Amino acid sequence: MLIDYQDGRPIYEQIVENYKRLILKGALEPAEQMPSVRQLATMLSTNPNTVQRAYMELERQGYLYSVKGKGSFVRREEGQRERIREEIRDRIREELGRARELRIDTEALLAELAEEERDARQKGGKG
Amino acid sequence: MLIDYQDGRPIYEQIVENYKRLILKGALEPAEQMPSVRQLATMLSTNPNTVQRAYMELERQGYLYSVKGKGSFVRREEGQRERIREEIRDRIREELGRARELRIDTEALLAELAEEERDARQKGGKG
Amino acid sequence: MLIDYQDGRPIYEQIVENYKRLILKGALEPAEQMPSVRQLATMLSTNPNTVQRAYMELERQGYLYSVKGKGSFVRREEGQRERIREEIRDRIREELGRARELRIDTEALLAELAEEERDARQKGGKG
Amino acid sequence: MLIDYQDGRPIYEQIVENYKRLILKGALEPAEQMPSVRQLATMLSTNPNTVQRAYMELERQGYLYSVKGKGSFVRREEGQRERIREEIRDRIREELGRARELRIDTEALLAELAEEERDARQKGGKG
DNA sequence: GTGGTCTAGACCACT
DNA sequence: GTGGTCTAGACCACG
Structure with a gap:
């Protein structure tokens, strides 16, 4: 995962977005342990507080749960994709x-977009 | 035009959005004179700096042009809608x-939306 | 407003609770300006970050809204009491x-409590 | 007994709650021996320290008593329910x-709750 | 070791 | 001036 420091958005928000995406894609298994706050902070060369804030937000939005002394874990609920x-x-x-x-x-706009999607699917489907 | 302080977005951004919308809808004629910075600031009971910033942004995005000593004017180009x-x-x-x-x-998602649009048009078209 | 440093609960949470109570009681008028982050931090001799966090939480829960450069304001919605x-x-x-x-x-428990309430009302109602 | 890691509350607190409930319900007899710290830690796949802390808390609250070298035992006093x-x-x-x-x-609030209780009793009483 | 809270002080965007 | 984000480093509760 990469942070774009040029991006206007705050770092913690980028972390949140990235992990939301990963969790929803299924790239992270439910109940899988997240990197610890300090660990991820080092990985992203940012401050533990910033990561902490991102994790807090992910927990609030229901993507994570944290257990003091144990770590933070992925909470993939059913119905989340919907x-x-x-x-x-x-x-x-x-x-x-x-x-x-x-x-x-x-x-007309939607029709154009639908056509794009159909074309992309046919090409991608064979790739 | 009203500013929604509860919106969260900065005021200058709301002004930009509002005027973009008005210009694109055709509610403002091309070459029509905009209210002066001070005038609009008073109307919105906000700071002239804030309005100034909004006008700068509208000019940068090509919706306005300003003439020193005269004021700011709407620039409605062809092709803008496109x-x-x-x-x-x-x-x-x-x-x-x-x-x-x-x-x-x-x-499927686009199909649902297209259906919504069609329904809305048929209902709204008769209203 | 007073912070109880002996209380096990974090400071920011006590601030949140206190202001929720004040707003719900109607002690603070809707749209009334809150003390600035720095101001309240000084008043409570705590850190601006801690107050900031409390305000963030109050905003998230719909009790406040903040405008960059202007301040934080009370948002008393209808239906909140319900x-x-x-x-x-x-x-x-x-x-x-x-x-x-x-x-x-x-x-039986509820009956006892209801009786207490009735007695309190009759005594308090005349006071 | 199960620990809910997603609960948010610390594990030791959940153990305390669970045992308090069991003891008060009478599911555990007075003077009955509790599982040893190590035993329960294994059962819950948690840390013995955590169980130790829960037992300490249960003892402090008067639900258990421990005998050095023998183990921990349930103390079901009269008057506890009261x-x-x-x-x-x-x-x-x-x-x-x-x-x-x-x-x-x-x-009015208490009246509503009392009604709920009455209804639940009548329905549950026949089940 | 883990997460959670707090302090002190900085910089930025906005008014 | 305001709120919002971030850093650096501390201490606590928990496992």
Whole structure:
């Protein structure tokens, strides 16, 4: 995992995003132990407090749980993928709302995107 | 135009967003004069610096041009709507990318959204 | 407001609790400006970071909103009192659950408490 | 007995809670010998230190007594159930105090809870 | 060893 | 001035 110090977003937020992605992709097993706060801080050459804050946020959002004295662990719940799907759909709906305000043909826009997806799937499917 | 202090986003950013929207919707005519920095600052009971910053950003993004000693004016170019359409499409592509990473069926997702749009159009079209 | 350094609970949590109480009681008006992070830190002779953390938590829980460069403000929503009522009821239900496990007569317990409340109201109502 | 690592509460505290509950329910006889520290640590696949700490706490609270060289034993006194009843009543009083501060009608609240209890008893009583 | 809290002091973005 | 992020280093509770 890499932190982009040029990125405007705070470091702790980048850590959160990265781990959310990894957990949701299934790259990390449920109940798998996370690197310790100090360990990850060293790996990213950042401050333990920053990592701590990221872990706190991941715990609050339900991606992790921590046990004092033992470590932090992945909590992959069922239904999490569905929740994310809804979030993504909501964000796309927002974009479509903006488009509609400008009298852009949203159905045509979606059709173009659907075509892209279909093409990508056919090419990627054989790769 | 109203500023939502509870929004969390900085005020200057809200001003930028609001004017971008107004200009793109055509609510403001090309070459129309914008309120002066001090005027708008008073209207929004905010700081002139904040408005100044918003105008700078709008100018940088090509929505305004300013003439020293005269004021700021709307620059409505042709092709602007198309540029926005591309921006929106890119942001949706990003969301779809995230979905694909989680092995969510993006084509099904787009189909659902397209259906929503169609339904909304049919209902709204008669309203 | 006072911090109890003997209390086992962390300082930031005590700040959160105190302000939640004040806001819910109506002792702080909606949209009223909170003391600045640095100011409150000085008042409580604690570290600005600790206050910052408390404010962050209060914002996350919907009691506050912060505007960079301006300050933090009380956000008293409607329906908040009802939400709290539910929380309290849930915590009492938990206690009753524990009592039931020990075969304690919960209805008698509640009756005693109701009588206490009635007595207190009659005495307090005339004071 | 099971430890819930996702619970958040420290392990030793969960052990204390669990044994308090078992003893009060009468599931453990007075003077019954507790599993040895090492034994229970193995059973819960946790650290003997953790179990030791839980036993210390249970002893401090008067639920156990230990005999050097022999082991730990359950101390089920008379009057213990009454003590617990008082503890529960005090905790509910605290909750009612919080409710009163917000001008919530505590008598109505208690009435609702009493009704719930009555309903649960009638349904459960026949099950 | 682990996570959780706190201090002291810095820099940044925003008003 | 304000809030937000980060560093460096400390101490505590827990296992």
